[in-house]
Amino acid sequence: MSSSGEDRSKSEISFTVNGEQKTVLAFPMERLLDVLRLQLGLTGAKEGCGEGECGSCSLLMDGTLVNSCLVPALQAQGASIVTIEGLDASAGSQRLQEAFLECGGAQCGICTPGMILAASHLLNKNPRPTLEEIKEGLSGNLCRCTGYLQIFEAIATAAGRETAASS
């Protein structure tokens, strides 16, 4: 189990994260979640379950919402990835973050990065979701603190503002 032997089976994997080009050396089957957290220091994605159930490791990969604990690093080759750290900039995501703050959408905060990414993904596809559509959009993200209602409210609030801002 010498470390030089291990390096030989690692591959160079290149992708874009939050608009920046990155190349990492990783085992092909290493979890994208670990690559981002340990190699790139992007700790906004959290590990809640490691088996695709909780969504706290959610991120956007080529515009799709994925659980990064289930994505092998190799699959990220050439992909464009957005994490919570990269959401900061756009006006739409700021509205979401503000709405989460105001409405009580974040309590302990551990599910929040994943929730906000899921919400942002939803609003990109569907700027005025109904309550049912919001519930559906969050179906892969678990929150143990809030009982979800204030999260729904935050998303509806942000959606309302989004529409107001664009009209």
Added chain:
Amino acid sequence: MNHERIVGTAVPRKEGREKVTGKAVYVDDMVLPGMLYGATVRSQIPRGRIKKITFETSVAWSEFVIVSAKDIPGKNCIALIGDDQPCLASDSINHPEEPVLLLAHPDRHALRKAVDAVSIEYNPLPAIFTMEESERGSEIVWGTDNVFKTYLIQKGNVDDVWSRADYIIEGEYSTGAQEQLYIENNGMVAAYDAKQGITVWGSLQCPYYVHKALMALCDLPAEKVRVVQMETGGAFGGKEDYPSMIAGHAALLAMKSGKPVKIVYDRAEDMAATTKRHPSRTRHRTALSRDGKILGGEIEFTIDGGAYATLSSVVLSRGAIHAGGPYYWPSVRIRAKAVATNAPPHGAFRGFGGPQSIFAMERHMDRIAQVVGLSPVEIRRRNFLQPGQTTTTEQVVRELIDLGKLLDRAISVSEYQTKKQEFAIENGTGATKKGIGIAAFLHGAGFTGSGERYLSSVVGVEGCADGGVRILVSSTEFGQGTKTVLCQIAAEALGLRYEDVTIAQPDTTEVPNSGPTVASRTVMVVGKLVESAARGIHQTLKLSGMLGDSYSAEEFRAACQAYVAGHGQLRSWAQYDPPPDVFWDDEKYRGEAYAAYSWAVYIAEVSVDLTTYSVSVNDFVALQEVGRVLHPVLAIGQIVGGVAQGIGFALFEKVIWQQGRMQNNQMTNYIMPTSSDLPPIRVFFEELGNVHGAFGAKGIGELPMDGPAPAIVNAIEDALGVRFDSIPLMPEDIYDAITARSLRGEDEVASVIR
């Protein structure tokens, strides 16, 4: 009366921005130079003795740091109330997740393989897994009789009532284990330095519990142990006692290796090895008069504590005191008992014994209603505690609570009566049956009995060099809003802006011991102390002639700056001082059990699908009196979140045990409510104008966990006409009960009717 500017408003959560931008730092986000990862080798059998430990030769063991019980510098225990739980088993094994060895290595993957490459041989001993086996005593697995603790609460002479009773009604109710399922798993980082001692950073609720445990384990003086709380991703009681274990493990590995060590559990380990809600069994035998008034009763409350004593005695105490619900008992005898089994120790979970005994009481009230022939509404109304009456511990109700009024309002907002009639008609046909159920309850805020007196909490408030104010408490934030609400209180007390007040991250080298963050005590007890310590800052500035009685925020800032520049420091401390009229007898378990109670009436509406036997909660009304609501958004968040966990407790969350071990220790097979499982949860607050706590606030955090399960199961009985006295209530249980009833062809007869 409410002329406050900050208290009562929805100011932004203090640490909210870090949380919504992903910048908040949790323990697993922490990396120290040269850090190793640590892992735990656990027992695989429920009970026995270790015969031999073998290290398979496939692993390069010289690369690993290995710690066993022999490496413990101090006492091999996790010091809490008692010292019976070892940090590492050296010989005896008492449950199947007992830590035996610790390993550390720079590579996490190598570590996992190494854990699997340790094999332990045992001389197995017979083990017990149920309360009944434990009570039978055929195997003694703890102490001399398998009993961790008993309490006896006696009021009046209950033996006299049976002969006068028009009805004697019996029932037995049980609740299952429940996993806290905070989304952030438990974790700790430890670093050791011979001069400074040990430092741990972690996900935890009670920094000074960890501090005490590390002092005993590492044999270090107080000043050589430092505990820092990191942002904590949910706790709910689940990070009250077990973090001391993980901190101990990380500390031992750090001491032996001389390097920082991180131990973060994965979900499977967290669920299997750490604490859960105590399973319970409650037996009621109640005497009633013809008009449905409780004359007296006997309540037997038993909880399964698992293999070690840990917090069971305190959970038992709260459960026993809440067992009589919000009702007047002229006489009562409550026998409470916590027993040992060979499962990992059960521990704190929001409500702390209350949800267990209240489930029983509120199911039993519906049972009583049926036998006596009154409605669930009327039976409760006739028995509600009134101001001036005494509780089961003979505490006089001094709060001007009007439970009848709470009930009326809940009935009206839930449209209880209309729905009841509608459902009675609709349920005749169709494969979906609807029902509506009530639960009325109370929850004591703060430590039980003399607890607060023993704790004697201290808080500090500091005037800073920049003129701002900083709160120093060991009370932790794990989502409930501790930081926000305490800052609101200090800002209000000093007439400052919310932005002028900050709060220190709990670090035992910086903050005094304001007690553990448990028991819904933070706002009421710690908040009150923050208020008086804050006023002390103004007092000092005033005495020094730098500030008058009325001042602007800018004037305060200038005075504070000038004082700190001149004197070096401006600090004010406040210590808990028990109110003089509070009486509690620890021996007889009698007196003022809690400084204040919160009160509530919850109403659940359900439908049961008779093709799938699944239950949906369609509407939920949560009405409560929690004193002054200091932050409306946070308060609603506490209630909704608690109700969601209560719905899980009733209908979703079932721990499957085999030989003392959790079998479904994954999020895929232990199911908590998702975004589509919850009804609208409508939250209402009554405010009575209280005198308790900071600006009239009482406890809120645990209350919402108590009511949902009985309200839901009462509603299910209303829908189906079938009794269910055990939770979690799964579709298969409903199927079995309905099939059994149709085989019997009739309803069972009421237990004892005179």
